[in-house]
Amino acid sequence: MEPLYKPEGVEERWQRAWEEEGLYRAGAGARRDETFVICVPPPNVTGALHMGHALNGSLQDVLIRWHRMRGFDTLWQPGYDHAGIATQNVVEKALAREGSSRKELGRDAFVERVWHHLEETGRTIMGQFRSLGASLDYERERFTMDDAYIEAVMRFFVHLWERGWLYRANRIVNWCPFHETAISDLEVVHEEMDDALTYARYPFADGEGGITIATARPATILADVGVAVHPGDERYRESVGREVVVPFVARRVPVITDERVDPEFGTGALKITPGHDVKDFDIGRDHGLRTITVIGPDGSMNEHAGELAGLTQAEADERILGWLKERGQLERRESYRHAVGTCERCHARIEPLVSLQWWCAMEEPRKPALTALRERRVRYHPESQHAFAIRSLEEIPDWNISRQLWWGHQLPIWYCPDGHATCDWPAPDACAECGSAELERDPDVLDTWFSSALWPYATLGWPEQPPELERYYPGDVNSTAREIIRLWENRMIWSGLELMGDVPFTDVVIHSTILATDGRRMSKSLGNGVDPLELIEKHGADATRYGLLKMSSTQDVRFAEGALEEGRKLANKLWNVSRLLLQQRIEPVVRPTAVEERWILARLDATRAEIEQAWSQFEFSQSMQALYRITFDDF
Ligand SMILES: [Zn+2]
Ligand SMILES: [Zn+2]
Structure with a gap:
């Protein structure tokens, strides 16, 4: 044996051997009837392993191997998510490079093209999980677009329909004008942008004077249906109840009061445009104002924009500014820096747009989930996230489930x-x-999260009733990043209660977010990310896993490569201990009598208890320290 441990070669060989021997299969080596089940959060089918996957994979593997070693019938379920907009975007970009487009291809050919793309380049993460040493039951890989899975999704939809919870309605959504689809809040990224704030005067309909409003989007003036001020705002006391005339379209609209108006912003008077602003949509609805839409799905001015129809918003802005200036109603313009929602995939500016969408009413389905969380039949760890999960269900809005993809x-x-x-x-x-x-x-197609809500039981064959479904549902633990508590975790909980009559797991681990060394989030555009595969190549999978778990002491931690070097030292020490024993052919003693032997065995027992105690509370950092201490300080 080499005096210095070299993980390359060793790890890969054993990973392959153990998988081929079927040691990762559900139920392998089970010595008791109890099951222990974790479903891996299905990664995007086009994605690559990132730091979050590596940390999450490491801690799930710890829990899985710990239970497997104690004889549990263990299932760690692998698979992929079809990731609607992300995947469609990858293929659309490839088409654009070829000078073609999705629309040119047509729907059927486009979908075929996506499948083709996935065959060529998709499904790589499970291979990367193998490099990490993850002991998933790889033979059971599922995909949310498998025929059987589609069946489950359709049955879930029909079930919700029969319950009377689905409805179609015009609501305001986050609209990406490039992808021409509604997207979820999670897919909107807020970026700081420099705009101009335009101060425009709306004259009273019945005489002298008027009200000045401030807007960053003059083109939306065409869709104004009111002007609102805060009820406590003395400046407008005399104006409330009167009518003003909207510029360019000469529409008479009321001046109303509403608590939601921020008197500090602009002039304190807010133009109300329910068709193109989320807050205005709510205010307009509560005051019975109508909704006018002047921007179309592609982001340009639509047929309701009259003579401005067909123009881009920037062109329409110019026309309206010119109109205001000519009539002396343009008071001033000032530069304005603010956060603007953009599409995570294409960076187009998000249009809050009113459109006809399918919705799932959440009032009823959330109730059993709320009870389950309050009774702690499902517990989020750490505790602060449990409170957040409950709050999210208490405040849950209806779910926009349709996407124009x-x-x-x-x-x-x-x-x-x-x-x-x-x-x-x-x-x-x-x-x-x-x-x-x-x-x-x-x-329309369904929101990607609609199918992932079924993951814990659709992967086991629901709506069919195979024996695995009964054996492995409900599962035990789910582990994920905190961003998807609302989008994924809570939905699995309520859908499981609704369709299976039980919660899908009892514990949700919200793992740490590993930040870049500069304390910011790792991101491709910032170029501050660390590739876990490079770390595995440099330090070995054991050392990488050790290091990531060691770092994960709180919810936000900075990446520290030192922790991985420590892991490498530990692996080397264990290697040398084994080498010593093997080379000296030391026979194991069943009942040691020497004081130092009995002492180290006692330490070993105490450390094992300490580590098991930590794992049962999902404390991984602490367990790594204990492992290091016994190896270096005691042994
Ligand atoms: Zn009919
Ligand atoms: Zn987009």
């Missing part, structure tokens, strides 16, 4: 020429209301 699960909704909607699966032959056989399927 092509890659994903198309809604099982069909329309007849009279506009009746029929929801069924498999596809219906006739309209449920009028019997018409002329049916057209809704073109």
Whole structure:
């Protein structure tokens, strides 16, 4: 044996051997009837292993191996998410490089192209999990676009429909004008931008004077339906209840009061544009104001913009500013730096847009989940995240489940020429209301998180009832990043209670976020990320796992390579201990009598107890320290 441990070669060989011997299979080596189940959070099918995966994979593997060693029937479920917009974006970019586009290709050819792309370059992370030493049951890999999984998604949708929780309505959503789809809050990134704030005067309809408002988006003036001021704002006491005339369109609109107006912003008078602003949408609805939309799905001015129809927003801004200036209603413009929502994938400016979308009412389905969390049948760790998860359910808005994409699960909704909607699966032959056989399927696909909400039981074969489903559901632990508590964790909990009658797991570990050495979040655009595969190559998987777990003491930690070097030292020491024993052919003694032998065995027992205690509370950093101490300080 070499005096210095070289992980390269050794790790890979054993990883392969153990997998080939079937040691990672569900139930392998089980000596007791109890099960222990974790589903890996399904990574994007086009993604690559990042630091979050590496840390999360390490701690799940600790829990899985710990239970497997104690004889539990253990399942660690692998698989991938189809990641609707992310995957569609990768393929659209490839098409753009070829001078083509999704629209040019048409829907069917585009979807085929996505499958082709995935065959070529997709599904790489499970291979990278192997390099990390993760003992997943790789033979059970699932994909949210597998036929059986699609079946589960359709059945879930029809179930919600039959419960009466699905409805279609015009609501304001985050709209990406490049992708031409609604996107979730998580996919919106806020970036600081320099804009101009325009101060425009709206004259009173019944005489002298007027009110000046401030806006960063003059083009939306065309969709104004009111002006609102804070009820306590003395400056406007005389104006409330009167009408003003909206510039350019000469629309008479009321001056109203609302608590949600910030009197500190601009002049304290807010133009109300329910069609193009989230807060205005709420205010408009509560005051019974109508909604006008002047910007279309592609971000340019639509047919309701009158003579400005077809212009870009920037062009429309110029026309309106010119109009205001000519009439002396442009008071001033000043530079204005503010946070603007942009699309995470294409960086287009997000349009808050009112559009017809499918929604899942959350009032009913959240109730059993709230009870389960309050009764601690599911516990989030650390405790602060448990409180956050409860609060998220208490304040949960209805869920926008439709996306205007092509890659994903198309809604099982069909329309007849009279506009009746029929929801069924498999596809219906006739309209449920009028019997018409002329049916057209809704073109929208479901939010990606709709299918991941089913992950814990759809991966086990639901809606079929195979024996694995009964054996391995409910599972035990789920571990994830804190950003997806609302998007994923809570949804698995309520959907599991609804369809399976039980919570999908009892413990949710919200793991640390490993920040870059400069204390900022690791990101591609900042170039401050650390590639876990490079770390594995440099230090070995054991040392990498040790280092990541050692770092993960609190919710936000800075990356420190020293922890991995410590892990490497530890691996080397253990290697040398083994080398010593093997070379000297030391026979194990069953009942040692020497004082120092009995002492080290007692230390070993105490350390094992300490480590097990830490793991049972999902404290990984502490357990690594204990391991290091016994190896270096005691032995
Ligand atoms: Zn986009
Ligand atoms: Zn019909």
